[in-house]
Amino acid sequence: MNNQNGAVDVTLYELSPSRSVRCQWTLRELDLAYTSISDDSLFHSEELVKVHPLGKLPAAVINGKPLFESAAICTYLADLVPEKELIAPTGTWERGLHDQWVSFCLTEMEAYLWSTARNTLDFIQPEEKHVTAIIEQNNEMFLLAATALDKALGDTDYLVGNKFSVTDIIVGLTVNWGNSQGLIGDLPNLLRYRERLHERPLCPLK
Ligand SMILES: N[C@@H](CCC(=O)N[C@@H](CS)C(=O)NCC(=O)O)C(=O)O
Numbered sequence: 001m002n003n004q005n006g007a008v009d010v011t012l013y014e015l016s017p018s019r020s021v022r023c024q025w026t027l028r029e030l031d032l033a034y035t036s037i038s039d040d041s042l043f044h045s046e047e048l049v050k051v052h053p054l055g056k057l058p059a060a061v062i063n064g065k066p067l068f069e070s071a072a073i074c075t076y077l078a079d080l081v082p083e084k085e086l087i088a089p090t091g092t093w094e095r096g097l098h099d100q101w102v103s104f105c106l107t108e109m110e111a112y113l114w115s116t117a118r119n120t121l122d123f124i125q126p127e128e129k130h131v132t133a134i135i136e137q138n139n140e141m142f143l144l145a146a147t148a149l150d151k152a153l154g155d156t157d158y159l160v161g162n163k164f165s166v167t168d169i170i171v172g173l174t175v176n177w178g179n180s181q182g183l184i185g186d187l188p189n190l191l192r193y194r195e196r197l198h199e200r201p202l203c204p205l206k
Contacts, residue, residue: 015057019058024204026078075166098165101171102167106172150188179194
């Protein structure tokens with residue numbers, strides 16, 4: 001429920017560049033003002049653990065209630081402002097497609113990018129814990145799913161109903177991340193999709 005003026009009260013614990021960007025973009029598209037708390041000393045802090053049990057970013061307090069996981073935050077925000085039509089209503093096939101592509105992107109694509117980041121970047125995990133042998137397999141698994149997404153984007157500009165939606169915000173960040181790792185160069189529909197998203201005036205990915 002929003003307050004009496006219909007306003008949505010949002011505090012976003014965030015850090016850029018990171019998956020926080022999904023929430024920033026969704027808030028921009030919904031034209032929602034928000035309070036930003038951005039500080040890398042927040043990770044695993046007592047304050048953040050009250051909102052995210054693992055003390056990770058992003059996390060949000062929306063109308064007084066905590067919510068974590070970037071995709072869940074974006075989806076909930078889009079539902080709170082139905083007049084912006086950034087998401088299909090619950091119970092529609094289009095909403096099923098939203099859930100499908102979000103689950104697909106997080107489990108079949110992003111999980112492998114995150115594993116590679118954890119096994120290559122010191123500031124995420126100390127070098128002595130890196131298992132670099134996993135990277136080749138991560139790239140293979142990412143590519144398998146990215147190729148399926150590329151095929152799905154062969155005859156449509158956006159993932160749900162050929163209309164830009166929060167689904168594209170969530171999946172777009174993963175595609176952009178894959179591109180930064182040099183993994184989508186042979187997937188023309190994904191490259192065009194990424195460009196299309198970058199062209200949107202409120203897109204913070206570039
Ligand atoms: N699946 C989570 C991922 C959250 C996440 O891992 N965030 C990173 C920054 S992008 C983080 O907090 N890392 C600190 C850590 O792993 O402890 C989401 O999409 O919100």
